[in-house]
Amino acid sequence: MAIATKIQTFIESASWIRKMFEEGERLRKIHGAENVYDFTLGNPNVEPPARLNEELRLLAQQPLPGMHRYMSNAGYEETRAAVAEVLAEASGEPVGAGHVVMTCGASGALNVTLKTILNPGEEVIILTPHFVEYKFYIDNHGGVPREVWTDRETFQPDLAAIEAVINEKTRAIILNSPNNPTGVIYPAATLQQLGELLGRKERELGRQIYVISDEPYARLAYDGKLVPNIFRHVDNAVIVTSHSKDLALPGERIGYLAANPRMTHAELFLEGAVFCNRTLGFVNAPALLQRLVAKVQRESVDIGAYQAKRDLLFTNLTALGFRMVKPDGAFYLFPQSPLADDVAFVRLAQQHHLLLVPGAGFGAPGYFRIAYCVATETIARSLPAWRELAKELGIGG
């Protein structure tokens, strides 16, 4: 073996996804990029808020001495304080700079959090359909993922099913609301019930069970809905998030983790997280971006534009006979696959130049994901292709 056996296996099992991407590239070359409708990637086509560019311009014109040097592994005090101020308002808890660690995105924050808390073989509950990377992140740190299906009609957490898998090895549950890939938001009442369930299990089993709330889409909620703050409902909660979506900065790798001030042994957890941020090789979140995001904690991209895209697609696809939950946030639709085999369906859609991700990629065969963070014009121009696809499948009227 030239490389680690496990990595080689992971690469091989991912090859069908790569083949799909290659098929997309092939189609683009033949038909032109403008005639291929790529709904596969959560890579927002929007630009960051103007204020962020303005702050970058100011900083570039008058660079601060030492602004590219190492700082504390937790990040700049100023940035952490700016994050904490907004979190304190949202949660009603006394979140301070000391509760926040700046990270290389939410993926960095998740890996740091899991490394901090997981002993070998301990279990982490993930809710299916789930973000494709969670299993790799848990495995990185010697943990074992335990998949629990959400309600298959609503994609809301199934508390009885969660309770059934909790045991003396359970260390954490990862929540993701608004959800990738389903777009649903978990209501406050559900989080409250989950918090009570976990508190009961913690006492019963004599061990701390964390809620890791992965919230990169927290600002992307529609129809005036608000995403409830997890700190209000769960004591042992960690928020992990990034500015990839709300500030449209996915390539810059800037995010943070924050511990609920009410967490048992919060100080120890945070000390561990700073240590793991350092030793996993992140060292610290990128310095320049830390300075920029400190200035725009209350800004976000145009949420209304995303809502309009959701409405355009949801209305048209529903009318064509596709069945799906109407999502309240994020920028994904997760319809049922009209064919039992979602991979076969996605291949068929490719013939209509529609690029989609099969539900199997999210542990949820029988569905498919549409990422609608694309130009509205792309959505509009794709509609005839969707119509042809529906006709070929014989769905709708």
Place this chain on the structure above:
Amino acid sequence: MAIATKIQTFIESASWIRKMFEEGERLRKIHGAENVYDFTLGNPNVEPPARLNEELRLLAQQPLPGMHRYMSNAGYEETRAAVAEVLAEASGEPVGAGHVVMTCGASGALNVTLKTILNPGEEVIILTPHFVEYKFYIDNHGGVPREVWTDRETFQPDLAAIEAVINEKTRAIILNSPNNPTGVIYPAATLQQLGELLGRKERELGRQIYVISDEPYARLAYDGKLVPNIFRHVDNAVIVTSHSKDLALPGERIGYLAANPRMTHAELFLEGAVFCNRTLGFVNAPALLQRLVAKVQRESVDIGAYQAKRDLLFTNLTALGFRMVKPDGAFYLFPQSPLADDVAFVRLAQQHHLLLVPGAGFGAPGYFRIAYCVATETIARSLPAWRELAKELGIGG
């Protein structure tokens, strides 16, 4: 246990280092920062080359559409090509963009490389004195560090000692030249002999053994010396490096890994590295910095200024009776501790307001490290304190 047992243990065992830092803070508060001479951190006090700031200003004034979005996990083609061009010249090998993966610094590159190649329990040789983080990085990915002392007079690799520890579990050896903490450069002849030794062992054991060449100080070489390129001497070599030192950007987390085109199964290794860059949570190196460093691959900070600092300290400390190897690169001196107990020596130096790191932190008790990436004025003003310290110890004449 609120957090992982191993992490809690690591934090506790690191507490004496933290106590030393706290002592430094205490001294600064009492005597003023200008009267405390902090030689503990490899955090360069210089600014990046002017050209880099200029490129940042241009980009900030005219932002490119999509410049903050995700790109390939390996990084921008343009940046990888710029890196490859310089590496191809230095190595004489046909290094192309496809051999390069942009990373969050050298620490990111090291973790990605180790994750890619290590099966559980496989061994990685590190040369003592060694960078303090190597053991954590190896442990992160289930590997076992094997420490091999360099020659205690010259800090050059001891090839016989290396050969003696190679066995059927050996997967890699990490080299760091110019070295942190000793500042020595490994000559071409040594690398050539090491390459031959490893080739022989690979055939004997029937397994691939990697050289991971950690080179963040490769541009920081003095007296006109050049750091030999590892690709010329070792086929199965990976370069891991950052622009933290040569471009003075440590807080920005920008670096890369590069595989020797002559590596056995280079393509598989690189595919694995891209996968691990993604799934370890780095995802990609920060977008903005990738664009900037692509423009300044042939620039570096003022090497002459570092050389002058080395000379100032080396000449004065040697005259005072401190014994050390004269380093050819990096920005560290690693003298012998005048007291057998290097921690006791460092505590004594603190009383003279000199902040140093004991050799024990590098697996090398009996020595101490001076990081001279500080203002020349700080070095000059510290000299009376060094004199007093030498007098108290009764060393010199």
